Amino acid sequence: MANIFHVMIKTCLICIVFLINYPMPSISVTHTEALLKLKQSFTNAESLDSWKPETDPCDKNSRWIGVICQNQIVRSVLLGRMNLSGNIDVDSLSQLSGLRTLSFRSNLFSGPIPEFNRMGALKGLYLSANQFSGEIPSNYFDKMQSLKKLWLSGNKFTGEIPSSILQLHHLIELHLENNQFSGPIPTLNQSTLLSLDLSNNNLKGEIPESLSRFNASSFKGNAEVCGEKLGKVCDQAPNNSNNNNTTNNKSHGNSNKSISIWVMIASIVLLLVMVVGIYFMCRRQQNRRAAIESFEEPSLGRRISSDSKKSFELSRRGSSIRKGSINGKRVGDLTMVNDDKGEFGLADLMKAAAEVLGNGPLGSSYKALMANGLTVVVKRIKEMNKIGKDGFDAEVRRLGRLRHKNILTLLAYHYRKEEKLFVYEYIPKGSLLFLLHGDRGIPHAELNWPVRLKIVQGIAQGLSYLHTELASDLPHGDLKSSNILINTDHEPILTGYGFYTLINNAHAAQALIAFKSPEAVQNHQVTPKSDVYCLGIVILEILTGKFPSQYLNTGKGGIDIVQWVKSAIAEGREAELYDPDIIASAKNSTSQMKELLHIGAACVESNPQQRINITEVIRRIEEIQQQTGQTIQIIPSLRDGCAEIPVS
Numbered sequence: 001m002a003n004i005f006h007v008m009i010k011t012c013l014i015c016i017v018f019l020i021n022y023p024m025p026s027i028s029v030t031h032t033e034a035l036l037k038l039k040q041s042f043t044n045a046e047s048l049d050s051w052k053p054e055t056d057p058c059d060k061n062s063r064w065i066g067v068i069c070q071n072q073i074v075r076s077v078l079l080g081r082m083n084l085s086g087n088i089d090v091d092s093l094s095q096l097s098g099l100r101t102l103s104f105r106s107n108l109f110s111g112p113i114p115e116f117n118r119m120g121a122l123k124g125l126y127l128s129a130n131q132f133s134g135e136i137p138s139n140y141f142d143k144m145q146s147l148k149k150l151w152l153s154g155n156k157f158t159g160e161i162p163s164s165i166l167q168l169h170h171l172i173e174l175h176l177e178n179n180q181f182s183g184p185i186p187t188l189n190q191s192t193l194l195s196l197d198l199s200n201n202n203l204k205g206e207i208p209e210s211l212s213r214f215n216a217s218s219f220k221g222n223a224e225v226c227g228e229k230l231g232k233v234c235d236q237a238p239n240n241s242n243n244n245n246t247t248n249n250k251s252h253g254n255s256n257k258s259i260s261i262w263v264m265i266a267s268i269v270l271l272l273v274m275v276v277g278i279y280f281m282c283r284r285q286q287n288r289r290a291a292i293e294s295f296e297e298p299s300l301g302r303r304i305s306s307d308s309k310k311s312f313e314l315s316r317r318g319s320s321i322r323k324g325s326i327n328g329k330r331v332g333d334l335t336m337v338n339d340d341k342g343e344f345g346l347a348d349l350m351k352a353a354a355e356v357l358g359n360g361p362l363g364s365s366y367k368a369l370m371a372n373g374l375t376v377v378v379k380r381i382k383e384m385n386k387i388g389k390d391g392f393d394a395e396v397r398r399l400g401r402l403r404h405k406n407i408l409t410l411l412a413y414h415y416r417k418e419e420k421l422f423v424y425e426y427i428p429k430g431s432l433l434f435l436l437h438g439d440r441g442i443p444h445a446e447l448n449w450p451v452r453l454k455i456v457q458g459i460a461q462g463l464s465y466l467h468t469e470l471a472s473d474l475p476h477g478d479l480k481s482s483n484i485l486i487n488t489d490h491e492p493i494l495t496g497y498g499f500y501t502l503i504n505n506a507h508a509a510q511a512l513i514a515f516k517s518p519e520a521v522q523n524h525q526v527t528p529k530s531d532v533y534c535l536g537i538v539i540l541e542i543l544t545g546k547f548p549s550q551y552l553n554t555g556k557g558g559i560d561i562v563q564w565v566k567s568a569i570a571e572g573r574e575a576e577l578y579d580p581d582i583i584a585s586a587k588n589s590t591s592q593m594k595e596l597l598h599i600g601a602a603c604v605e606s607n608p609q610q611r612i613n614i615t616e617v618i619r620r621i622e623e624i625q626q627q628t629g630q631t632i633q634i635i636p637s638l639r640d641g642c643a644e645i646p647v648s
């Protein structure tokens, strides 16, 4: 017993000595303390007067400027345009374990990039428009795997773009413009990337193929960057000067022989050039394909076959196809269901210059420019063997008969057991998703309040048309901002509809947004009411400018827009919700915006019985239009620099 007692005392003593030498790290730092310490590290923090000791940043009465909490946890610290300078106390920031979005944009910070990479859970980092300088270590982003939005534009960063950016698999926005980055453009191949700007740096070399979907403006202002997009052909000719010298030296010793060899080679080359030239002239005359010959993108056939692990026979099968009749008739292996845009066959499609538009949960989409000048989108849908060929044909032909200004009508389809393709007209301005959350250029600036109201109205009208025209009780099924295209008049055009009946059940539950409605989550029931729920999410997305977490299957990223709006309405905080980008254009329309917000909230009512119906939605929107009482005009409200979006 005495021995045991002795051992216990000894153990306690060892513990005490250990604790004295290695004190426990302070785990009791509150978010108030951490933020106040951060404030102390700034040299000019007058703008942070609302950050007061003995108040809680997450208490709604304290109103700490720039601090956003969720469930009493600090989620975002947004300190843009606050005239701040000095050191940024990263130690204090890293005490905020729930922090996901950090912004110091448009301040006066300088020196090397601080060690924000110690905060591995950050999803949004905005440092634009400061004076940060120097090289960013190549492995800087190694431990920032959650990062989705990275804005470093308008600083003085030098050196190569850190290679660890390639490892950011969730990256949505990357803005490095207006710095002094040098070296090659990294081969970023994240399919998540929606917005990219590398302009006005000292980058060089060819624009990687994986970034070909971005506009020239993303790369301009880099004197040594080349690529078709910039109208600057990359010089790929190998440097033969050394070889030539060697050849010349040899030719001195053996001049007669080498002259005749050169003459022979030159003649053969000339002959070859002539043969190739004649061949192309004949082909040009026969096919009148001047447009496509000047376009050097890979063909759709090659795109699709390279995307497929299996051997893909379409290109070969299509090549024998000649012109045929249309209007629901087959043109080769392609069935045209709508000839409004002219006729084409599978061969035309497969030879078209193509680029990948995206890989959504339903499959991949390609943009294809055909020889006749028509640009189409080909959607290749996975797991679509729910119904047999006859049922499939009947269903899809019906989609081809739909006609409404807010509906993108199917043009043609291809059916084989192992391959289904759907062809639509290409809408150049792109999707609402892209306009809202992508490039912050002019198309985004055009989205002022009247335009957004017009877009909501068109979406509701298109949806209502679908509900009457589709077979009884069939929903659109996949109403989300990437399936809402915007034409040049800001008229929304719905796409992505009609797949609900065609794709396999298990896949539908994973891939279609209507399955995110509360009734679908509870009992897998999807009806037109579920579309109204999705419409609600889109309305809230349009009004707030926030990316809804509901669009992501991972459950990570974006903001739970339904909960956020519901609680703000319950607390009478509607005014805090609106996208700052529309405020300027909506000075006298706050009550109309509020009404639209309430319509959105009524759409996301969890009980489908109590949910507003689409006719009522349209009626109430018309009332708002009348009150707004103005014709829709584009009033650009260009913003300066980036605006940070809390990414949760």
Ligand SMILES: Nc1ncnc2c1ncn2[C@@H]1O[C@H](COP(=O)(O)OP(=O)(O)OP(=O)(O)O)[C@@H](O)[C@H]1O
Binding pocket: 357, 358, 359, 360, 361, 362, 363, 364, 365, 377, 379, 408, 424, 425, 426, 427, 428, 430, 431, 434, 478, 481, 482, 483, 484, 485, 495, 496, 511
């Ligand atoms: N007809 C079209 N014209 C222009 N852009 C289009 C067209 N159809 C689709 N897109 C755009 O191409 C991209 C990829 O579309 P895709 O439909 O494959 O994916 P998604 O809408 O994200 O998901 P889902 O697979 O659920 O439809 C999206 O940004 C979409 O807005």
